[in-house]
Amino acid sequence: MFCNHSLYRNDIQTAASLSFIPWDKLHGTSILITGATGLIGTCLIDILMEHNRMNVSDPITVYALGRSQERLHLRFADYEADSSFHYVVQDIRAPLPDDLTFTYMINGASNAHPAAYAKDPVGTILINIQGLTSLLSHAVAHGTKRVLEISSIEVYGQNRGDVEAFDESYCGFIDCNTARAGYPESKRVCEALCQSYRNQYGLSVCIARPSRVYGPTMLQEDNKATAQFIHNVLRGEDIVLKSDGKQRYSYTYMLDVATAFLTVLLKGEDGQAYNVADPGSIVTLGGLAEKMAEQNHCHVRYDIPSQSESAGFSHLKDGVMCADKLETLGWKALVSMNEGIAKTIQILSNHE
Numbered sequence: 001m002f003c004n005h006s007l008y009r010n011d012i013q014t015a016a017s018l019s020f021i022p023w024d025k026l027h028g029t030s031i032l033i034t035g036a037t038g039l040i041g042t043c044l045i046d047i048l049m050e051h052n053r054m055n056v057s058d059p060i061t062v063y064a065l066g067r068s069q070e071r072l073h074l075r076f077a078d079y080e081a082d083s084s085f086h087y088v089v090q091d092i093r094a095p096l097p098d099d100l101t102f103t104y105m106i107n108g109a110s111n112a113h114p115a116a117y118a119k120d121p122v123g124t125i126l127i128n129i130q131g132l133t134s135l136l137s138h139a140v141a142h143g144t145k146r147v148l149e150i151s152s153i154e155v156y157g158q159n160r161g162d163v164e165a166f167d168e169s170y171c172g173f174i175d176c177n178t179a180r181a182g183y184p185e186s187k188r189v190c191e192a193l194c195q196s197y198r199n200q201y202g203l204s205v206c207i208a209r210p211s212r213v214y215g216p217t218m219l220q221e222d223n224k225a226t227a228q229f230i231h232n233v234l235r236g237e238d239i240v241l242k243s244d245g246k247q248r249y250s251y252t253y254m255l256d257v258a259t260a261f262l263t264v265l266l267k268g269e270d271g272q273a274y275n276v277a278d279p280g281s282i283v284t285l286g287g288l289a290e291k292m293a294e295q296n297h298c299h300v301r302y303d304i305p306s307q308s309e310s311a312g313f314s315h316l317k318d319g320v321m322c323a324d325k326l327e328t329l330g331w332k333a334l335v336s337m338n339e340g341i342a343k344t345i346q347i348l349s350n351h352e
Helices: 006-015 041-054 069-079 114-119 121-142 179-201 225-234 254-267 285-296 337-349
Strands: 030-034 061-066 085-089 104-107 146-150 205-210 212-214 239-241 248-253 273-276 282-284 300-302
Touching: 006 041, 006 254, 006 337, 030 041, 030 121, 041 061, 041 069, 041 254, 061 069, 069 085, 104 121, 104 254, 114 121, 114 179, 121 146, 121 179, 146 179, 146 254, 179 205, 205 254, 212 225, 212 254, 212 337, 225 239, 225 285, 225 337, 239 285, 248 254, 248 285, 248 337, 254 273, 282 285, 285 300, 285 337
Parallel strands: 030 061, 030 104, 061 085, 104 146, 146 205, 205 273, 212 248, 239 300
Antiparallel strands: 248 282
């Protein structure tokens, strides 16, 4: 399993001792991570539990929320004997137990890949909005210090052609009259909901908007382009690109996204949104495919998708993000794109 690979463990150990994260603010506190078995949730929990190993005298109490006990057990069995680690097994839309209180919450629960958007557009919207409502209501009722909402680059919509990169104030066009719009539109509503709870109830909230994310913690069922490319390479197959590949995007390695989330949670200004993107990892989709194909001597082929196949795809062009605001908090990306791609392929290939 990837979590036992030496390259992954080294990444986690590095992240768990980063000097730009104010760990003292977490010591002796409790934190709820929703979407615990997802691409970033699993990495966040590993970092927090590794920091506990380094700081045994004043540990962080970590709560991992997910719908499946089996899935949580398969991923986090190594932590089950640790008194600082707990499962919360439930649908995020259900009210949280009244006897549980958390100093911090990070909400990463979402239908976060195109197949889910296409097959369950209603659930995609409701998980985002109802799930966040449940968390924010619990936070207000139980005195949570801060909630970090994980949003998305997709809240920016289409680039109007007037900027090179999205800053946090940008707002582009989203065609709301499509099923695919359920994801970005509900993420926009979630951000507004955060601001509403902040203004009406005085709850401290920050928002993180990650770029496209890749890494060995990706889910098997993830069918985003980056995940499909990685699966192709692992099987020794050519990468099939479902477009002309000229779209330009920001990408970020999962470890750097996780450390950015902790940075925003602990150092971000109340009510503010922060782009999470590696300034050194901007590439076209075709360029990314080529970089990944090189890892196993594969090739890149172009294949126009069917209408049903493309129903969940993003039509965002030139999705480049400006991360200057995040970097003012002291965060910096540690893993370059070439290194991150190589690590991902090697870890998932299980080659030490």
